[in-house]
Amino acid sequence: MFADDCLMFFRANPDQATVIKNAISVFEKGSGQLLSVNKCSLLFSENCPEANQQAVRQIMEVVCDTFEDRYLGYPTPEGRMNKGKLQPSKDHLSKKLNNWVEKLMSTGAKDELIKSVAQAIPIHVMSTFKLPAGFHEDYMKQDASPSWHGTEHGITLIKEGIVSRIGNGKDVNIWRDNWLPRDYSLKVTHGKSRTRIRRVNQLLQPDGKSWNEVLVRKVCYSNDAECILNLKLPEHPCDDFVAWHYDPSGIFSVKSAYRLAYNLKNGVRWRAENSGEPDSSTKIWKITWRANVPKKVRIFGWRVACDNLATKRNKLRRTLEMDSICNICGREEEDNYHATVKCTKSSALIYEMRNTGTSRQNVRSHILELIGSRTYLSTRTKFKGAKC
Known part of the structure; x- marks a missing residue:
């Protein structure tokens, strides 16, 4: 182990112990160094008979039969390392x-x-x-560092969202890879029957253009079998390839990965095919960030939509306030709607904006549209931007 130490293995019987003792004696005579018996230890197997252990101790003249727990700061290699x-x-x-x-x-x-x-x-x-x-x-x-933790989290998300698209099926493992395009587990449930089938191409007909329905239903549970049989196979021969499941285009995007992380954290199932539909929350974000208003107004609208304003309700949730009642009017809880529409100061601002040519009803509609976007309500009016 170290320059002045030696670890020797031999069978625990008197003959082997005698050979080792003679070798040590020859070394002592030839080098002029003596063995320190008090610093030596013997370690016997649990299956070694007690009679052999006693005989080896007498021949080797070593009293200690256990290793120290630590040697030069590190554990001794005794038993299984954990x-x-x-x-x-x-x-x-x-x-x-x-x-x-x-x-x-x-x-x-x-x-x-x-x-x-x-x-x-x-x-x-x-x-x-x-x-x-x-x-x-x-x-x-x-x-x-936090950057490294973020990288590890990103790798986990990528493994969660990557799905294999079936070509010839030779490179996709049936039980280990993600290859079922559905809303929950992308893997096949293992365990219906014992089988040596491992690759997807083994579930295809000999021509490779259709599924072997009998075999699929035999080795897979009914819900997995239906999903597999509904998969369309390519008309022309091609290799398997990897795609991003949570985007209709199959191309990875930070936006879809962020939504996947949010849904996984909150236990929400996200239908991948709905991510790009026009009636989703994407519309309100495009309207907000493309509005012809100063950048600080666009940021304010985004904060309203995300419920990220420093209202008293949000501060109370973070234990920064003792209560959530509005300090200006003292009438009710200060949330996004109260701070931007119902409070006396907000009502006065909307009234003044009406005098500049902006309809009061339009201003209220724009604000309510932003607040409602957090719950993915459908939008009815376009956010053209209020003059302020």
Whole structure:
């Protein structure tokens, strides 16, 4: 293990112990170094008879029959290695990171410090032990930046939304890959019957232009079988390819990935084929951001639609206020509708805007349209922008 240490393996019986003892004696006579018996340890298998253990101890003249829990800061290789035995490495890194936070360093300096120190800590452990599964992920999470966490989350989303389109079916695994275009699980449910079928092309007829319905219904559950049989196969031979499930075009977009993340977080099922329909919330966003008004007005309209104004109701939800009653009129709860339409100041503003040539009814309609967009209400009027 180390320059002045030696780890020897031999069968636990008197003959083997005698051979090892003689080899050590020859080494002592030839090198002039003596073996420190007090620092030696013997480790026997659980299946080793007690009589053999006693005989080996007497021949080797070693009293200690257990290894120390830690040796030079690292666990001894006794039994199966798990993440708990390597906890000191993670504690060492955590202590380093806590000390770095207090130092006045630039982002670049901290980045170099992480590369030169944090990544060097586990090198000796990795050269000595085979790290258990999960240790690398737990270790890297301790010094991972928000950007890295965002990247990991993005990879998870991509795996969730990628779907394989069937061509010849040779490259798609029936049970592991996403290839069923539906609103819930994109994978086939495994477990109806034991089968050696692994690839989608094994579910096709010999000509590759239609499904083997009998075989599909035999190996798949009814809901999966119906979805598979409804899949249209290409008329001409082609390879399988990957597409983005949550967009009708099959092309990945940040917008569709964001909506997928939001729906997964809130437990909402999202029908992929509805994402691009004209009557969805896309229309209100286009009208808002294309309005011929100053940029600050467009941002204000977006904040109204997203319920992102600093109203007292939103502040109360974030424990920044003691109550949600409007401070101006004191009549009712201050939400988006009250702050932009019903409050006395808002009503006075709308009245003054009417004197500049803008219809009061149109102003109210524009604001209500923005507020209603959060619940995906249909829009009836165009947001032309109020003069202010």
